[in-house]
Amino acid sequence: DAGVIQSPRHEVTEMGQEVTLRCKPISGHDYLFWYRQTMMRGLELLIYFNNNVPIDDSGMPEDRFSAKMPNASFSTLKIQPSEPRDSAVYFCASSYSGTVPSEQYFGPGTRLTVT
């Protein structure tokens, strides 16, 4: 398997623009997680899905952030409008379900810069 795939790998945009980040989880995994990493705050969970349904979005910072998972092989994280403080590395991760949470596998991340 190719692992978790994220695109784009780098994104530079101007304040106020819409940004869409994409993720393809590992085939067969039914959990998908979106994280954000910054120097100041470390790694933060933004939202996670199980079987394409959002389970916990308490980490989504503001209404400017939204995430969707239209099918088992694709998810998007959208920021509209973007602000300089959204600059960070955004990671997607996936895992499969069992009786207890299993190992999470991370994608390479999208480095977002908002100017």
Add this chain to the structure above:
Amino acid sequence: KQEVTQIPAALSVPEGENLVLNCSFTDSAIYNLQWFRQDPGKGLTSLLLIQSSQREQTSGRLNASLDKSSGRSTLYIAASQPGDSATYLCAASSETSGSRLTFGEGTQLTVNP
């Protein structure tokens, strides 16, 4: 709410030394604890996963232990090599947080040749 702490924040050792990285967590009702490695500008690579029913896991030169009663986990690296230089993160999932992982801030390891 689960909180995870890693000490030290940075560690520099000579090549060949055995070393221990520490991770502590506040909620002992954990499902599992996962150790990751992150190289600069890269994603996270999973190293070891310890389920709550386990005491330790081993992979090559790495050994991770889990002590729920004291809220601690350690990652032991034997015979360190320069290629081990990276940031090591631990993360815990607990009964109160479900599949949600709570991460520590990481230990930045430098192994000097």
